Amino acid sequence: MKATPSQTVGPFYGYALPFPGGGDLAPLNDGGGITVHGYVYDGAGDPVPDALLEFWQADPSGDLSGAPGSLRRDPVTGAVIGRHGLDFTGFGRVPTDADGRYALRTLMPGNGYISVCVFARGLLHHLYTRIYFGQDAFLDGLPAHRRETLVAVAEREGFYRFDIHLQGEKETVFLDFG
Amino acid sequence: MTPPLTQADIDGEIADLHKDCDGQEANHPPRDFAPYRSSVLRHPKQPLIMVKEPEAVELTGPVFGVTDVTALDADLTKQHAGEPLGERITVQGRVLDRAGRPVRGQLVEVWQANASGRYPHQRDDHPAPLDPNFTGVGRCLTDDEGRYSFTTIKPGAYPWRNHVNAWRPAHIHFSVFGAAFTQRLVTQMYFPNDPLFAYDPVLQSVTDERARQRLVAAYEHDLSVPEWSLGYRWDIVLDGPAATWMEEGR
Ligand SMILES: [Fe+3]
Numbered sequence: 572m573k574a575t576p577s578q579t580v581g582p583f584y585g586y587a588l589p590f591p592g593g594g595d596l597a598p599l600n601d602g603g604g605i606t607v608h609g610y611v612y613d614g615a616g617d618p619v620p621d622a623l624l625e626f627w628q629a630d631p632s633g634d635l636s637g638a639p640g641s642l643r644r645d646p647v648t649g650a651v652i653g654r655h656g657l658d659f660t661g662f663g664r665v666p667t668d669a670d671g672r673y674a675l676r677t678l679m680p681g682n683g684y685i686s687v688c689v690f691a692r693g694l695l696h697h698l699y700t701r702i703y704f705g706q707d708a709f710l711d712g713l714p715a716h717r718r719e720t721l722v723a724v725a726e727r728e729g730f731y732r733f734d735i736h737l738q739g740e741k742e743t744v745f746l747d748f749g
Numbered sequence: 750m751t752p753p754l755t756q757a758d759i760d761g762e763i764a765d766l767h768k769d770c771d772g773q774e775a776n777h778p779p780r781d782f783a784p785y786r787s788s789v790l791r792h793p794k795q796p797l798i799m800v801k802e803p804e805a806v807e808l809t810g811p812v813f814g815v816t817d818v819t820a821l822d823a824d825l826t827k828q829h830a831g832e833p834l835g836e837r838i839t840v841q842g843r844v845l846d847r848a849g850r851p852v853r854g855q856l857v858e859v860w861q862a863n864a865s866g867r868y869p870h871q872r873d874d875h876p877a878p879l880d881p882n883f884t885g886v887g888r889c890l891t892d893d894e895g896r897y898s899f900t901t902i903k904p905g906a907y908p909w910r911n912h913v914n915a916w917r918p919a920h921i922h923f924s925v926f927g928a929a930f931t932q933r934l935v936t937q938m939y940f941p942n943d944p945l946f947a948y949d950p951v952l953q954s955v956t957d958e959r960a961r962q963r964l965v966a967a968y969e970h971d972l973s974v975p976e977w978s979l980g981y982r983w984d985i986v987l988d989g990p991a992a993t994w995m996e997e998g999r
Contacts, residue, residue: 693787
């Protein structure tokens with residue numbers, strides 16, 4: 572069957588898609604948590620304040636089965652009550668703030684990378700990329716000057732910086748799965 | 750300073766780009782579509798890297814369940830004390846993968862302007878009234894046949910400053926998850942015979958006329974509820990491979 576075309580997420584998703592705790596994948600008090608943060612930039616090098624990032628990843632053992640409960644609702648009031656902090660759902664959703672910034676608190680993925688889906692006003696069809704934390708055979712297959720756009724920079728214990736450049740000299744490598 | 754772009758400028762650009770793609774099949778809009786001005790600095794210029802890994806994380810996807818939605822989420826007319834203004838509608842359809850299989854138990858999210866074309870969002874400050882009885886956000890899980898269903902009101906058209914006299918045709922934003930992260934889709938559903946279609950660079954970014962038609966819901970009289978609501982049907986087909994099955998030739 573022919574696919575339904577993509578359309579931009581537009582500027583007005585902010586009251587509909589983000590949810591409290593969307594960037595907090597790691598259960599509370601779970602050891603070994605990491606913070607990944609950075610900016611989304613456009614082709615002029617300006618931060619993008621209206622992008623929405625989604626993350627999907629394996630748990631530290633490499634397990635990809637995920638769990639429901641990212642957007643938990645109260646069955647009585649219908650209010651968003653957020654994650655219960657017990658399951659690792661593997662799913663994150665973070666809008667960039669007015670500075671074009673995002674942050675994700677999670678666990679190190681067992682298979683080496685976090686998958687990212689980028690939506691934004693101005694982007695007619697989402698983009699996929701990956702956050703790697705070190706060497707990987709997949710990276711070896713990329714041109715050397717572009718490889719580093721997929722690797723998070725370790726800042727200090729447990730903190731990683733990963734910027735996304737939609738266009739320009741430092742343009743991030745984006746992926747197509749066919 | 751360059752003079753502000755008129756609708757005629759945009760129409761000319763759209764016509765040229767459509768001519769370049771004449772008759773070519775394309776399911777999705779190109780990310781580089783200049784008549785939609787915000788796309789100019791926000792699309793990659795390097796080709797995407799093809800990934801052919803049977804172990805790719807993206808061939809699986811997040812899971813959602815009954816804890817993620819409540820029954821009220823699918824009726825956007827019941828989320829406040831009073832009834833929202835506007836024409837009440839039922840929007841129903843199926844979510845399928847590209848092999849035609851139903852996408853079961855997955856999350857469908859919608860958001861939309863109110864009947865006056867206004868979003869309850871700081872950035873939307875055009876002089877149309879907010880409706881205290883309408884937020885315009887809904888969600889549901891698809892059933893075993895891949896069906897979703899929403900009760901809402903028909904959204905209004907709204908101006909958006911892409912160029913002078915730019916108006917978006919009435920639309921409902923949809924966000925859909927498939928069986929895999931590769932099948933993720935964010936799109937917009939339009940209403941049949943909207944006179945604004947030809948003027949809208951977002952809809953016209955889909956250069957293939959047949960694909961554009963797939964964004965337009967059908968009015969379906971049997972879906973209308975007597976004395977209550979008008980019915981629209983809109984099926985969604987998700988692109989992209991998944992790990993649970995292999996397509997022919999893959
Ligand atoms: Fe809209």
